[in-house]
Amino acid sequence: MAKVKLLRVTEEGINLVAESARVSGVPLAQSTREIIDLITDNDYSSALEHIYFTFDVTGISVALSRELLEHRIASHTARSTRYMEEKGFGYYVPEELERKGNDETAEIYSDAMKDANEAYTKLRELGVAREQARYVLPLALHTHYVVTMNVRSLINFFMLRLCVRASPEIRELAMRMYKICLEEYADIFSKIWCRGFTLGVCPENEVRPIECPFKKILPKKRDIKDAFEEQARRIIEKELKTF
Numbered sequence: 001m002a003k004v005k006l007l008r009v010t011e012e013g014i015n016l017v018a019e020s021a022r023v024s025g026v027p028l029a030q031s032t033r034e035i036i037d038l039i040t041d042n043d044y045s046s047a048l049e050h051i052y053f054t055f056d057v058t059g060i061s062v063a064l065s066r067e068l069l070e071h072r073i074a075s076h077t078a079r080s081t082r083y084m085e086e087k088g089f090g091y092y093v094p095e096e097l098e099r100k101g102n103d104e105t106a107e108i109y110s111d112a113m114k115d116a117n118e119a120y121t122k123l124r125e126l127g128v129a130r131e132q133a134r135y136v137l138p139l140a141l142h143t144h145y146v147v148t149m150n151v152r153s154l155i156n157f158f159m160l161r162l163c164v165r166a167s168p169e170i171r172e173l174a175m176r177m178y179k180i181c182l183e184e185y186a187d188i189f190s191k192i193w194c195r196g197f198t199l200g201v202c203p204e205n206e207v208r209p210i211e212c213p214f215k216k217i218l219p220k221k222r223d224i225k226d227a228f229e230e231q232a233r234r235i236i237e238k239e240l241k242t243f
């Protein structure tokens with residue numbers, strides 16, 4: 001199971017965001033609370049980039065770390081399989097397999113991990129360097145990760161990864177990170193969840209699965225757009241003719 005520890009967070013971040021927004025021209029008379037509401041409700045998100053979170057993450061698979069690395073607006077540091085020993089490694093077990101207990105699929109999975117560990121250990125004992133032996137290690141291999149993200153990027157991360165369509169392991173990690181963010185900056189993060197909740201329409205359209213808890217109450221982006229698209233296109237054509 002993933003463990004997430006908050007290593008650092010920008011202190012007094014709400015005041016920092018409000019101060020920087022005032023520099024950009026937000027009326028001085030507006031309270032800090034009003035500014036935060038304006039920024040989060042209207043997506044004036046660049047001021048949120050002044051707040052940073054650094055998380056220490058353990059017990060995640062290399063497969064998940066690859067998904068995490070796809071979030072480019074972040075700073076990433078991962079445990080090295082080149083410089084660290086992986087004999088007797090820990091590994092991720094998908095919840096579905098864990099629930100099934102000792103049946104055939106769980107056995108095939110754990111045998112594959114044992115085989116990989118044996119192959120790695122033998123190669124190391126025969127004098128093979130870590131940087132070569134590591135290629136027999138599985139995607140399930142546990143890794144250790146430190147990631148730093150600003151709040152704007154975290155919001156994007158949560159919108160994508162709290163969605164039920166995200167892979168279960170990264171969704172679990174996103175939940176744990178979200179809880180920490182909510183504790184630190186509730187005024188911002190209480191307005192954020194998956195893309196559907198945050199935007200008020202779900203861009204997943206027809207691929208929304210049955211497990212989506214908002215399926216019955218959140219409209220699909222396609223439906224909203226269908227209702228005005230033709231009329232809006234005529235307006236755009238008219239606009240273009242004016243230039």
Ligand SMILES: Cc1cc2nc3c(=O)[nH]c(=O)nc-3n(C[C@H](O)[C@H](O)[C@H](O)COP(=O)(O)OP(=O)(O)OC[C@H]3O[C@@H](n4cnc5c(N)ncnc54)[C@H](O)[C@@H]3O)c2cc1C
Nearest residue numbers: 067070071072073074153156157159160161163165166167
């Ligand atoms: C359900 C799901 C399924 C996925 N399936 C796949 C898959 O099959 N294959 C796959 O490769 N990935 C897949 N991904 C990963 C996805 O495509 C993104 O790479 C990942 O979610 C990171 O999102 P991001 O680019 O918004 O984040 P970041 O990289 O942190 O970027 C944040 C934002 O910055 C802007 N930005 C960043 N870089 C650029 C750039 N070069 N040019 C222009 N704008 C930029 C964009 O607005 C972007 O949204 C999947 C993600 C999800 C949630």
